[in-house]
Amino acid sequence: SQTIHQWPATLVQPVGSPLSLECTVEGTSNPNLYWYRQAAGRGLQLLFYSVGIGQISSEVPQNLSASRPQDRQFILSSKKLLLSDSGFYLCAWTKRGNSYEQYFGPGTRLTVT
Amino acid sequence: GDSVTQMEGPVTLSEEAFLTINCTYTATGYPSLFWYVQYPGEGLQLLLKATKADDKGSNKGFEATYRKETTSFHLEKGSVQVSDSAVYFCALSDVPASGGSYIPTFGRGTSLIVHP
Numbered sequence: 001s002q003t004i005h006q007w008p009a010t011l012v013q014p015v016g017s018p019l020s021l022e023c024t025v026e027g028t029s030n031p032n033l034y035w036y037r038q039a040a041g042r043g044l045q046l047l048f049y050s051v052g053i054g055q056i057s058s059e060v061p062q063n064l065s066a067s068r069p070q071d072r073q074f075i076l077s078s079k080k081l082l083l084s085d086s087g088f089y090l091c092a093w094t095k096r097g098n099s100y101e102q103y104f105g106p107g108t109r110l111t112v113t
Numbered sequence: 114g115d116s117v118t119q120m121e122g123p124v125t126l127s128e129e130a131f132l133t134i135n136c137t138y139t140a141t142g143y144p145s146l147f148w149y150v151q152y153p154g155e156g157l158q159l160l161l162k163a164t165k166a167d168d169k170g171s172n173k174g175f176e177a178t179y180r181k182e183t184t185s186f187h188l189e190k191g192s193v194q195v196s197d198s199a200v201y202f203c204a205l206s207d208v209p210a211s212g213g214s215y216i217p218t219f220g221r222g223t224s225l226i227v228h229p
Contacts, residue, residue: 104158
């Protein structure tokens with residue numbers, strides 16, 4: 001069966017510090033991968049998606065970046081965090097060739113102080 | 114572009130009450146439709162899905178029917194429990210964007226609070 005991991009689960013970082021969030025998927029190959037942010041309230045904001053190693057598409061211009069160094073690894077980074085980067089970050093994957101339902105990780109709660 | 118509209122919440126019910134959360138959509142193609150549930154502090158989980166008109170998705174007592182004529186996918190449950198308290202998201206996946214990646218469209222979510 002497939003599983004998706006995210007770490008860390010929670011993170012408190014000062015403004016201006018760097019960020020690295022990691023997501024890995026097990027039990028599947030060549031997934032589509034996604035990073036979302038969920039700010040105060042409930043809505044999901046798509047940040048990045050990837051259809052393959054080294055292929056990243058950005059949906060929202062900001063001080064975040066993403067990388068996919070391996071087939072099942074997706075990393076979200078920032079060189080200098082802003083207060084507005086606080087939120088709940090969710091990684092998700094889909095398997096190609098089906099109805100494209102998404103499977104989400106447990107999330108990372110980021111608080112920028 | 115594609116869009117999903119959900120009823121505003123929170124929806125507050127007593128245990129064993131009937132639940133309906135409305136969802137309507139606009140799409141250029143023939144999308145698949147989904148309901149996801151998010152419990153406090155967790156990621157989203159797929160609750161149910163439907164891939165073609167008149168399909169009924171069901172899971173854990175929840176049901177939703179793909180209505181193409183009304184572009185709707187309303188979520189229903191006959192008797193809610195306290196444990197159903199969560200945020201519910203309606204979503205669709207349409208034809209793939211360039212590169213073969215489906216970019217799903219989510220509604221804003223509806224919070225459900227069930228009291229004992």
